[in-house]
Amino acid sequence: MKSNLPTSISLWRKIVNKLMTVLVLVAVVLAVIPLILILGDVFVRGAPAISIGFLTHLPTPVDVPGGGIANAIIGTFTMVGIASLISVPIGIGAGIFFSEWSNSKLATISGFMNDVLTGFPSIVLGLFVFVILVLTTKQFSAFAGGLALSFVMLPIIARTTSESLRLVPMTLREASMALGVPRWKTVLRIVISTGKNGLLTGILLAVARATGETAPILLTASTSQYFAKSIFQPTASLTVLIYNYATSASTSWQTQAWGAALVLILIMLGLNLLVKLTVGRNLAGTRAEL
Amino acid sequence: MKNTYIIIAAIVVIVIIIGGAFAYIYLSTPGKKSTSTLASATLNGEGGTLVAPLMSVWQGAYAAVEPQITVNYNPQGSGAGITAFQQKIVDFGESDAPMTATQYGALPSGTTALTIPISASAVVPAYNLKLANGTVCKNGLNFNGTVLANIFLGTITNWNDPQIAALNPTIPLPNTPITTVHRSDGSGTMFAFTDFLYKESSSWATKVGKPSTTPSWPTTPLELAAPKNAGVAAAIAGNNGAIGPLEIAYILENTGQSSLYYGTVQNAAGNFIIANVSNIAATLQAGATAGLPAGNAQWSSVSIIDNTYNNKTATTIYPIVTMTYALVYEQQSSQTQGAALVNFLSWIVNSGQSLGTGLGYVPLPANIVAVDNTSIKLITYNGTPIQT
């Protein structure tokens, strides 16, 4: 039996369809081009500055060759390390609380406050630490920088922890409790080990975020041209070094800024790749953050 | 699940390897043996961007002399340097402009600030200009105070203005609008420049008023503000027809820039002088014979410019010369820090002066060094002077 249904789509609809496809493709190209350009420029301009010496030496006076960014690399690691030591325990602790004791008023209020904390621009967090720590102790320090970074990391870790743990099926908890395992053991042993992928993702995301921050540590850790002898002294960092060198007039310093940018980008890419490996295609929403 | 363990293990291994490598580097940094009796200390400073390259030279040389003293410097601008000094979060502030009376008043009670000139530089009119014949205008375009004031007041708006042509009769000035460039943040360089304009031009004095690190720049048809000296340099270099006040060190250091040049300024004797180390030094010498105040007095009205702009007898003076100052407290709160500070300042002022000439920094003349040495002797801990 011959069908009476139309077997072809009108020309207009075909054109619109093709047009939209092209537009969408254009959008993709436009989105990808800046990435290629930025990464390309950082690689091309930064590569000449990179050498073993660059990574292991201290800065030399301007225009004196052989200088490096070793103190900036260590400074960044130090401050992110301090920030992690503060924010990881508190963040995971709070995240567990939000997920496992979600009925409690404390959890609701704290969860809301956590969301508020996420929305703080990092420069305002830097302002805060400057006022309460730097002004009071009369000292710029790596510790103050680390503290400011910990406030950036904390809400990310708390949020991803609580989201990951919420995904753990209730049945697991019930089964465990039914077997007589105390609640605290259930939470620590069963729930966390099931959700640990998500916890790790959260920590890595937060670490990546903190490594790339400039404003909060500019206000609190100042800078240094040497290795910091203690965490209560100023320290160099990759981001502040890039900012200072890029806005200087010395062409040799500007080249070093690109070199430092390359090192920083490689670290960031490494961290983000680790995140992708742990997450795979699940927990898609963890990418979205303010 | 296994994936996670592998990744955690990988992270731990990487951290250990990197941490170990750096520990090795850090610990094997060449021996810091010193014969000095100074206790080890870290001196933190913040201040102007002008002196940042020179400071890096000083840090390197001083570390060889006194390896147990670490000096950190954060160039965030003269304004930031003064504020950090007032808030006592640094051991020394640094500024291209002396503190104002208000700033002296805002110091914590019971403290006295010492102002110690540590170097000097010149502010030059930097420009980027393609001439009417297509060539680039190199160093040496002539300017005087009135013309510069009129440019920044907005009454001269084009490069072929007769006032500019009168000073440069042989240059084929193009029909290009002038873009004025200045700092957007607090700057000692701008203080010096506006000081000169204030003295040279009565219309500038009426319209804009006294010199300031953040002057109220009159609106010109094409105006651009940029942060830090480097920002001004980049803004001028990137725009044909731009002109702005710049520290000479920034032009001399900026070897990559092919479109940044600077001009002469006419002095009171009538000569058009292009700033260089020797005539800046001559200006300093002449400007300081009028006498500088004691280190612990207020330096708000100290100005080499004020002392030299109308000196008709010194024919080689460059009229826009500025000193740059270290700011320290006379009363130190720690013996170790105080001793380190005294030692460092003493070294900069006496041994460090000759190290910056290659970068365009002028060594302080003997009379200013003498004033500095007296000021340094005023630094005390618990009432007793540290340097004997």
Added chain:
Amino acid sequence: MQFRQLRGDTILKIILAVASLFIIVLVVGLAVELSLGSASSIFKFGPGFLIGSNWEPSQNVLGALPFIYGTLLTSAIAILIGFPISLGVAIFISEKLKSHQTFGFMLGTIIDLLAAVPSVIYGLWGVFILIPFLRDYVEKPLHNSFGFIPLFSGHPFGYDFFTAGVILAIMIIPTMSAVSRDVLSVVPNSQREAMYSLGATDWEVTGKTVLPYARSGIFGAFILGLGRAFGETMAVTMVIGNIPSISSNLFSAGATLSSIIANDFSESTGIFQSSIIELGLILFFVALLINVLARLLLWRVTRGTRVKF
């Protein structure tokens, strides 16, 4: 046995509760400190601060309007450029690449890499590469051909609202496209299949069904991108020129709330410093508002699914 159990439970609960309490204390402390710090400015300038358009620290005349304007303008430019691109990318990955999941994943990863680039590197790239490019190949031609429109009337220098807006657009594309992708993936396939079975073209399926279904989620992604643009500091500071100005001219230099804080805070004292802290307070409130709005919108669409943010 039961007592020991309870003790273990209680101890854990207390430890975790303390951690949660810390967050509350921190946020309250932040709010208090910001308020205290801006108190003298609030008392001196009052509500007029928000609409004051003069910023002259040396004369103690301070008004926040130029920075509110700058933040809004640059974010608007960023959204105008970035949102269509993000939406296009999201549609491409979630609709066109349904049959090529790996390629979609790879493309998504590439776009996400943009989010991994720190702000200061965007600033570095902006100063040395984007500004000369935009100035010579975009702004000057626009100014020469369309200079009569107020938007393009200013002489283009490169350090202006426009460049800041473009850089912000690049920075928010990964956020907006990631969230849009997730939101689109939540739309049930049954919707698409129904449309196809009625003989719709690809675009009609997307445009008439999927997008409207995910409408509030897409809007939520839009708001999240806006929030990110508001708080961005370093990249904007390095390319916007940092002169407080309220001008309809895109090629005029300007300043945003975060750029003025970054620039001026270190050298500010007294009432000036208090005003800068007040700017921080304003910035925080705006970011908070946007955050709450975005979460409400996204929650409506994704409630009950595994997509969280």
